[in-house]
Amino acid sequence: MRYMGLLQTYKQYLPINENTPMLTLHEGNTPLVRAENLSAELDLDIYFKYEGLNPTGSFKDRGMVMAVAKAIEEGSKTIMCASTGNTSAAAAAYAARAGLNCIVLIPNNNIALGKLAQSIIYGAKVIAIDGNFDRALEIVREITAKHPITLVNSVNPYRIEGQKTAAFEVSDQLGKAPDYLAIPVGNAGNITAYWKGFKEYHVMGKISSLPKMIGFEAEGAMAIVKGEPILNPETIATAIRIGNPASWDTAVAAAKESQGQINYVNDEEILHAYRTIASREGVFAEPASAASIAGVMKLKREGVFHGGETVVCVLTGNGLKDPNNAINAVTAGPIVVQDSEAAVMEAIRKLEGEG
Amino acid sequence: MRYMGLLQTYKQYLPINENTPMLTLHEGNTPLVRAENLSAELDLDIYFKYEGLNPTGSFKDRGMVMAVAKAIEEGSKTIMCASTGNTSAAAAAYAARAGLNCIVLIPNNNIALGKLAQSIIYGAKVIAIDGNFDRALEIVREITAKHPITLVNSVNPYRIEGQKTAAFEVSDQLGKAPDYLAIPVGNAGNITAYWKGFKEYHVMGKISSLPKMIGFEAEGAMAIVKGEPILNPETIATAIRIGNPASWDTAVAAAKESQGQINYVNDEEILHAYRTIASREGVFAEPASAASIAGVMKLKREGVFHGGETVVCVLTGNGLKDPNNAINAVTAGPIVVQDSEAAVMEAIRKLEGEG
Numbered sequence A, B: 001m002r003y004m005g006l007l008q009t010y011k012q013y014l015p016i017n018e019n020t021p022m023l024t025l026h027e028g029n030t031p032l033v034r035a036e037n038l039s040a041e042l043d044l045d046i047y048f049k050y051e052g053l054n055p056t057g058s059f060k061d062r063g064m065v066m067a068v069a070k071a072i073e074e075g076s077k078t079i080m081c082a083s084t085g086n087t088s089a090a091a092a093a094y095a096a097r098a099g100l101n102c103i104v105l106i107p108n109n110n111i112a113l114g115k116l117a118q119s120i121i122y123g124a125k126v127i128a129i130d131g132n133f134d135r136a137l138e139i140v141r142e143i144t145a146k147h148p149i150t151l152v153n154s155v156n157p158y159r160i161e162g163q164k165t166a167a168f169e170v171s172d173q174l175g176k177a178p179d180y181l182a183i184p185v186g187n188a189g190n191i192t193a194y195w196k197g198f199k200e201y202h203v204m205g206k207i208s209s210l211p212k213m214i215g216f217e218a219e220g221a222m223a224i225v226k227g228e229p230i231l232n233p234e235t236i237a238t239a240i241r242i243g244n245p246a247s248w249d250t251a252v253a254a255a256k257e258s259q260g261q262i263n264y265v266n267d268e269e270i271l272h273a274y275r276t277i278a279s280r281e282g283v284f285a286e287p288a289s290a291a292s293i294a295g296v297m298k299l300k301r302e303g304v305f306h307g308g309e310t311v312v313c314v315l316t317g318n319g320l321k322d323p324n325n326a327i328n329a330v331t332a333g334p335i336v337v338q339d340s341e342a343a344v345m346e347a348i349r350k351l352e353g354e355g
Helices: A036-043 A061-072 A088-097 A113-121 A133-145 A157-163 A165-174 A190-201 A248-259 A267-281 A287-302 A323-329 A341-353 B036-042 B060-073 B086-098 B113-121 B134-145 B157-163 B166-172 B188-203 B249-255 B266-281 B285-300 B323-329 B341-353
Strands: A030-034 A047-048 A078-082 A103-105 A125-129 A180-183 A212-218 A261-265 A312-316 A335-337 B032-034 B045-050 B078-080 B101-109 B125-129 B180-184 B212-218 B261-265 B310-315 B335-336
Touching: A030 A165, A036 A047, A036 A267, A047 A165, A047 A287, A047 B036, A061 A078, A061 A088, A061 A157, A078 A088, A078 A125, A088 A103, A088 A113, A088 B266, A103 A113, A103 A133, A103 B341, A113 A125, A113 B266, A113 B323, A125 A133, A125 B341, A133 A212, A133 A335, A133 B341, A157 A165, A157 A190, A165 A312, A180 A190, A180 A287, A190 A212, A190 A248, A190 B078, A190 B101, A190 B261, A212 A248, A212 A287, A248 B113, A261 A267, A261 A287, A267 A287, A267 B086, A267 B113, A287 A312, A287 B157, A323 B113, A335 A341, A335 B266, A341 B101, B032 B166, B036 B266, B036 B285, B045 B078, B045 B166, B060 B078, B060 B157, B078 B086, B078 B134, B078 B249, B086 B101, B086 B249, B101 B113, B101 B134, B125 B134, B134 B266, B157 B166, B157 B261, B166 B188, B166 B310, B180 B188, B180 B285, B188 B212, B188 B249, B212 B249, B249 B261, B261 B266, B261 B285, B266 B285
Parallel strands: A047 A312, A078 A103, A103 A125, A125 B335, A180 A212, A180 A312, A212 A261, A335 B125, B045 B310, B078 B101, B101 B125, B180 B212, B180 B310, B212 B261
Antiparallel strands: A030 A047, B032 B045
16 A cells, blocks of 8 residues: 555644645655664664655655645745755755745855755755844744745744654554654754654553653754853754754753653764764664764663663664765775785775774 | 565565575665656656665665575675665665675776765775776676675676565555556666566566556667667766666566567756656656656657556655755756845745746
8 A cells, every 4th residue: 555645644633624735755654773783782672763764865854744735725835944954955845846936045154055956956946145044044034924925944833743743653663652762952843743742642542651752962052951052053963053942942841741851962972873873783864863872872871771671763864965974984985906806805804804 | 563674575575585584774665656747747647666765765775685685594794796886885784784794896997985975884895996897896706706705786686586576566556557667777677677576466466467668778878779788888877877788688578578668868858857856746866767757758759658647657766865966957056135034035036937
């Protein structure tokens, strides 16, 4: 049977009525992959929720399909966001699918065309302003308040509604709620959405327990951990390089209500985890995604787990989104040898010797 | 219920016994997305089989999971291939998962580290030889014939076995075989595998008809269409830039037996299709993938279809594999304006005016 997308699959749990189009690029239905090697090593039952296999390569597709479907329902012809990354790619793809215009506003400093290429190929119109990201978001809010243009940044409440379906999927795939849900925290919308999803599924009787929510900020952007906004957030994990999370309060509430925590990991721990999940488990995720498993490794060292607990680590985006990080993370290029069987065999023996 | 991967799902149709490990990265189970806009425009019922959402971003994962599982079963500790692209990424990921060594042999000319980054991050050992690709493959064959190292290039027969599952999925998702299966043809292993899969499903009574197989080479690499190997194949669609297809005869047989055809498309048609599926349908695939839909557009112009036929176009790889092509395919960067609501609104009106 053909999977028909998130809106169709979780219709009864979403703000959907007879006028809501069943828009889909077959988002969701992403793998829950058991981390065989890390589970054994850390004495835990670890799974990756691999959101990088969504249509545009990140979890943002879940919220965006809902937001764009509601925009169509409301008669909107144009959607708009401020974003240089995963949000704009998702917005552009669903706008293309639905025949809407998509306007992406970005700051004019440090435009990396590579990061924007995905949005542009989907047909988004990109406008750069002489101002920073906060100013771009401000202008998007002003314009969408006055004109018949729909704002699809994370302040759009339908985004969280769509994103909460990831908690439904994890529960359906495991056949229960996990003991822990480990997740990177940037703007904090995703931890908010997962917690909302788990609570709703619990109320509906689909799961009999709730997970402890453990969220991890990057050390250079740990606003919630510090208890104050970070003016110039810095981390290699660009997707969570956010100094003043929009969903701050709901993230804190999720950690508190679930008896979990918001903690942090540094760039070294993130890069170690990033390389480890690729080279030990065969899963290639964005650096920001690795914050979840880096956090689990940290809590393991701190003695938080007893052993055997089920831990789902959310991997938010596809490693292919950021190939430069992969290139930088590898220590060396190929070794070069003569084109003879003997020379190649000698190189293989040497490499095998290195482990 | 959790999807458990190709080997588990299609066990009864694969060379699996009680000693074959159920290796998986949750490959397969990829979306069959209806091309809503192009179906209306071309008066066909068109679907994309979007193989870019496999774990390493291409259809190669289907064959590789089978080949690596059999390598483990046979006691191999090391796998080896000659490849600079999708094959090496898939080999490296499954080797990482299974704890095997993976050796990738490449020619030392024009090494683009970006294309190799994915394999390296999965932990493959890359060796470059002072010789061309054919020589690299020759050395791989010599070494794997003599040493306990498993060859996982497409001459490994288990590759085709794993790949044929895509035909099973298409049939299961549609509830029938399509009228046409459109597919890019490079090394010609994939058209061979699909045709094998459809025929097996037909014999088992799972489908009551067979599709016409329509395969498309790139004009600059159209060995089968010309009837002779191309010495220096050239096309923007690098994944099908192959001058002497390994599965030549079986590809010709698939087209003949199914009353289909092997045809060709030029780079302009490929790039047009590449941009069209992204900007009209919201699906971002590798340039080579677009050869399938470019070919359908060509046959439509040539009057091959009557109208209303069901056509499945295989999109073999994820567009994120090759971001540089996306950048080159976009005509211009963002327009830059002042950071004021008025300036941005003026820019939006202008962009909307352009369509």
